[in-house]
Amino acid sequence: MKYEFDKLIDRKEHHSAKWNEMGNKFGTNDLIPMWIADMDFKTAPEIIEAMKEKLEHGVFGYVNRTDEYYKTACNWLKKRHGWDVSTENITYSPGVVPALSIIIQEFTKPGDKIIIQSPVYYPFFNVIEENNREIVLNPLKETERGYYEMDYEDLISKIDDAKFLILCNPHNPVGRVWKKQELKKLGKICFARGVKVISDEIHSDLIFKENKHVPFASLGKEFEENTITCFAPTKTFNIAGLYSSFIVFPNSKDKDIFEEALGRIDLKRNNPFSLVATMAAYEKGEPWLDELLVYLEENIDYMIEYIKENIPKIKVRKPEGTYLVWLDFRDYAFSKDELGRKMIEEAKIAFDDGLWFGNEGEGFQRINVACPRVMIEDVLKRLETVFK
Known part of the structure; x- marks a missing residue:
């Protein structure tokens, strides 16, 4: 790939809501953030270059x-x-x-x-x-x-x-x-x-x-x-x-x-x-987007295969679009608040809780997969530890 999506970028010291607002939302920042719908990738270099030109203009x-x-x-x-x-x-x-x-x-x-x-x-x-x-x-x-x-x-x-x-x-x-x-x-x-x-x-x-x-x-x-x-x-x-x-x-x-x-x-x-x-x-951003879509789909395919092989009680259907995946935990029959509590206290993951999307979301969690693959791997191991 021409563009680098596997690189981990430290966002904690750069005013990131996704990384630094978990304390307010989940009660602790000691979580891996897979919630807010932004990406943990640098944007297209062509966009960065345009912003650099504006910065250097200085007005x-x-x-x-x-x-x-x-x-x-x-x-x-x-x-x-x-x-x-x-x-x-x-x-x-x-x-x-x-x-x-x-x-x-x-x-x-x-x-x-x-x-x-x-x-x-x-x-x-x-x-x-x-x-x-x-x-x-x-x-x-x-x-x-x-x-x-x-x-x-x-x-x-x-x-x-x-x-x-x-x-x-x-x-x-x-x-x-x-x-x-x-x-x-x-x-x-x-x-x-x-x-x-x-x-x-x-x-x-x-x-x-x-x-x-x-x-x-x-x-x-x-x-x-x-x-x-x-x-x-x-x-x-x-x-x-x-x-x-x-x-x-x-x-x-x-x-x-x-x-x-x-x-x-x-x-x-x-x-x-x-x-x-x-x-x-x-x-100028279309080539970057085309590569991004390949990487996102590979993330999703990797996650689905891992869940199928190792945590099959979690059900997941491949999305047709977006970088958000709707994880189905209903087979565990948790009470209304128990699923979210286990994610935060045991798995140490910040997902968007399904209940945020309405009562029809009970038993679901939404994961944001727009991140380097190593973060997906970490999340899946945590899920396996808690839910297998």
Whole structure:
């Protein structure tokens, strides 16, 4: 490989939330951190070089986004996902979760119902509740052990009076890359009842062989007109701390409302490094990403094989996308809190507990495999010691 993913990098002395906030979250920092969804790899050298040039320039005043900034994002969507997007419909956001919160504030009112498909990324719960909107759960349906599908019948029974559905595409934590026919069926149900879709597609570039990401809004004019889509280079290129994402709106009116809201809280500009990093990522980062996907898939395959041979009571299904794997401990029949306690006190591992993703996550743990292989090996030995 041209790029080095096996190298261990010490992050403890560099203000890493993943490594240094475990005491607040888990009660101790004496754990191997496999929780927060960022990577333990250096980002693409081309991105680092662009940031070095900005650093050496030495002037860090307010920055201006040119048309080229948005063109790089549009070109990436076209090349990587086959979706033609106009620069006129794209705007900046400091992050996807802040964008979700602002969209909810600006396009709904207190008490409005918003649908999410649990088990799902837990900030979805937070942005709805903290903005005084009502959560409507449309849980995914487990059709085979560890394989999830959307429950359309349940959705139809609950969709009336809802304002939005937040779609996780690809899905975090279960790793589904939704197929075109699944998305079309979902879209038709939403259109028929006047429910708009916010599609969180932050993991859209992290797709494994034999799977293809389909942007929800790319499926036709009616899909595009009914959808707000959230993208970012941050998960893809491990630059989450730079706070850069972009939102695709169906029309200029909705985009203007969002931009005015950002302006009211003065969050309308990139910082100098996020601007050049985003452009470098989309213009020059593809070779790094292609190698990263190979390494991540090898990590996952190694882990699945090890568990199958040594801890078969833990069930795991290979994700179709993301660098997150949904580990199933239900065969152990632990009580609600016992599984998490064993992870922290005995295995000394920090996972995202399945319960964080909703009640449907009970008995699961989510592992982040975007790290050097030696960390995966360490985790697996710890799991084997405790659970074999």
